[in-house]
Amino acid sequence: MEEPKPAGEPPQPAPEKPRPPKPCPPPPRRSWIARILFILLLISFLFNLSFYAMYQEFFSTGGGPTEQFDSGDAEAEQKIAIVSITGTIMPPFTERIxxxxxxxxxxxxVKAVLLEIDSPGGLVADSHQIYHRLVALREKKPIVVYMKRMAASGGYYVAMGAGTEGIIFAEPTTWTGSLGVIIPRFDMSGLAEKVGIVSDPLKTGEFKDALNPFRNLSPREKEIWDHILDESYQRFINIIVENRKDLDYDQVKKLATGQIYTATDAQKNGLIDEIGYQEDAIAQLKKKTGLEKVRVIRYTHPASLADILLSSAQAGQVENRKQALLESTVPRAMYYTSWLGDVPGMQ
Known part of the structure; x- marks a missing residue:
């Protein structure tokens, strides 16, 4: 028998059973749309930033380089200008030079120019463009060359812009020479055969894919490229003969094997005149012009988007080599020191 409940006491509710946890709802669709829009906005911002940097660089070219005081008398009116050629000779640096x-x-x-070179060389056309402008300059003002760490191949080619009257200085540890031409090319035909790759491009002429890395050069293709290389090579030799008064054609050709020369050997072979430093080259220019008080200035250019991108490219060597493979069929004749590795900006 149930015990009687006291009068007036309300009935007690039954205890609640524990409820199972609610499943987490899937993220709303709107959050994914927001993320996609944010990514698109970020990409748009980066593109606009790139276009703005290119816009600034394009419209700032007319103003020319800025002058930076280097040494000498800061109050002097007459100047010696340093034109610096650094790194691989290639766009966009060619235009700045x-x-x-x-x-x-x-x-x-500006009464005289010090041509400062620290370069392993670069593109054939760009090297000659710079040389051509230096020839026009030397008709008005004396040029003295100062070689720093390296002035090889195209770096030596542009040094010829100083002419027969221009004196070439090199530091004791400078490497120069490497006189010759190279067209970088990969031969991956053996690898293609192993993995079963067949190169079958659609082309309009026999020689349109003459530097295809997935097959060997034909005899006719090799003959054509040998002719192109020899023409650039002969031009290089003749430029040196024209501008080094103590060297004739046979002597230059004997030196033009692609070999690097130390400063001491280069002086013995007649490729340079003096072993010295920047101050020695400036002193020579003062002597040539008869200047006592002079302001030595250096031309500088603001960093552009291309500088930033190329610096990033040099930092990522793996990506550079991938790009080199993709561009390996593009012919580029170069006055360049090939054993330095990949060409910056061309990988």
Missing amino acids: IRSIEQATKDDQ
Whole structure:
């Protein structure tokens, strides 16, 4: 028998059973749309930033380089201008070097130019463009060359812009020479055969894919490229003969084996005149111009988007080598020191 409940006491509710946890709802669709829109906005921002940097660089070219005081008398009116050629000779740096040369040519306060070279060389066309502008400059103002760490191949080619009257200085540890031409090319035909790759491009002419890395060069293709290389090679030799008064054609050809020369050997072979430093080259220019008080200035250019991208490219060597493979069929004749590795900006 149930015990009687006291009168007036409300009935007690039954205890609640524990409820199972609610499953987490899937993220709403709107959050994914927001993420996609954010990514698109970020990509758009980066593209606009790139276009703005290119816009600034394009419209700033007319102003020419800026002058930076280097040494000498800061109050002097007459100037010696340093035109620096550093790194691989290639766009966009070629255009900057040319603008510096043009600025030195038209500035009446610039009485002489120190051509400072620290380069392993670069593209054939770019090297000759710089040389051509230097020839015009030397008709108005004396040029003295100062070689730093390296002035090889195209770096030596542009040094010839100083002419027969221009004196070439090199530091005791400078490497120069490497006189010759190279067209970088990969031969991956053996690898292609192993993995079963067949190169079958659609082309309009027999020689359109002459540097295809997945097959060997045919005899006719090799004959054509040998002719192209020899023409650039002969031009290089003749440029040296024209501008080094103590060297004739046979002597230069004997030196033009692609070999690197130390400063001591280069001086013995007649490739340079003096072993010295920047101050020695400047002293020579003062002597040539008869200047006592002079302001030595250096032409500089603001860093552009291309500089940033190329610096990043040099830091990522793996990506550079992938790009080299993709561009290996593009012919580029170069006055370049090939054993330095991949060409910056061309990998």
